[in-house]
Amino acid sequence: MHPSIAHSSDATPGLRASPVRVAVVQFDPQVGVENLARNTQAVNERLLAAVENKARLIVLPELATTGYCFSGREEAYAHAQPVPGGETVQGWVAFAAQHDVYIVGCLVEQDGPQLFDTAVLVGPEGYIGRYRKTHLWNNEKLWFTPGDLGYPVFETRIGRIGLLVCWDIWFPETTRILAQLGADIVCLPTAWVWTPPPLYDASGTCMAAYLTITAAHSNNVFIAAADRVGQERGAGFMGNSLIAGTNGWPVGRIAGPDEDTILYADVDLGAARSAPIWNQFNDLHRDRRTDLYDALLGYRGAQALPR
Numbered sequence: 001m002h003p004s005i006a007h008s009s010d011a012t013p014g015l016r017a018s019p020v021r022v023a024v025v026q027f028d029p030q031v032g033v034e035n036l037a038r039n040t041q042a043v044n045e046r047l048l049a050a051v052e053n054k055a056r057l058i059v060l061p062e063l064a065t066t067g068y069c070f071s072g073r074e075e076a077y078a079h080a081q082p083v084p085g086g087e088t089v090q091g092w093v094a095f096a097a098q099h100d101v102y103i104v105g106c107l108v109e110q111d112g113p114q115l116f117d118t119a120v121l122v123g124p125e126g127y128i129g130r131y132r133k134t135h136l137w138n139n140e141k142l143w144f145t146p147g148d149l150g151y152p153v154f155e156t157r158i159g160r161i162g163l164l165v166c167w168d169i170w171f172p173e174t175t176r177i178l179a180q181l182g183a184d185i186v187c188l189p190t191a192w193v194w195t196p197p198p199l200y201d202a203s204g205t206c207m208a209a210y211l212t213i214t215a216a217h218s219n220n221v222f223i224a225a226a227d228r229v230g231q232e233r234g235a236g237f238m239g240n241s242l243i244a245g246t247n248g249w250p251v252g253r254i255a256g257p258d259e260d261t262i263l264y265a266d267v268d269l270g271a272a273r274s275a276p277i278w279n280q281f282n283d284l285h286r287d288r289r290t291d292l293y294d295a296l297l298g299y300r301g302a303q304a305l306p307r
Helices: 033-052 073-078 087-099 138-142 166-170 172-180 207-219 269-273
Strands: 004-006 019-026 057-059 102-111 114-123 126-132 153-156 159-163 185-189 222-226 242-244 261-268
Touching: 019 033, 019 222, 019 242, 033 057, 033 087, 033 261, 057 185, 057 222, 073 114, 087 102, 087 114, 087 126, 102 126, 102 159, 102 185, 114 153, 114 159, 114 185, 126 153, 126 159, 159 269, 166 172, 166 185, 166 207, 172 185, 172 207, 185 207, 207 222, 207 242, 222 269, 242 261, 261 269
Parallel strands: 004 261, 019 057, 057 102, 159 185, 185 222
Antiparallel strands: 019 261, 102 114, 114 126, 153 159, 222 242
16 A cells, blocks of 8 residues: 655744644545455554654544445444444554554444444544534435534644534534634544535535635634545545645645545644734634624533633
């Protein structure tokens, strides 16, 4: 396995409080219990490649070890594991501890009779937390339960990390809430599926990538989006993984539609806490009209942090 490598860095003036090399993994997992071992091996190879390239925070695609297009509830259950006690999460925990890295992965979580599309954050200290996808796409609604944990932001040694999954990025409230809760970076495992054409514009960029760029720009937050590629049971996937800076622009390039690749960006996660002042009159967070709408859009899961 020889994924292509793309490096880039942001130019953050002044103190670099939390310099971190972020990696997003893009590859082609396949559904089916017969493919579980192959998918796991592919993930482990890419995690090791990212570590060898000095990544400290690694984001995997949505359902990277299981594939995405389940034939029904029975097959979804066959791919499910508990969190955090299951083999997949414990494998990530062991890898993170061995290599002193943070990993955001995504898997089918079983909790009693319920299944969730769950993003998990692990680090050198072990299992940190999970986020259950709150906006379900298409026939995911036939086997997954909508997430019930709200929008947690996890404090880590490298900064505050928020999690979303795939379709969530279409809802501007999700990134806004995470930003107001103090997230320095939003990690987005995703499986952006083909939608009615046009799939890409003339530059080869899909709408989901632009939505990610917009969410980063309008919230002054880094976003690391790890998509998958390939086709699975008639569904195709967009690629276009990217790492967006706090100004929205990709730090480096956007991955192509079919690449097996890992993108890297050297960023200062602390830059997300600096006031996004555009000119002498406009400050992104100060300008919010919280006299007209709730500061957290009605969210009651946690208190906003000053930015």
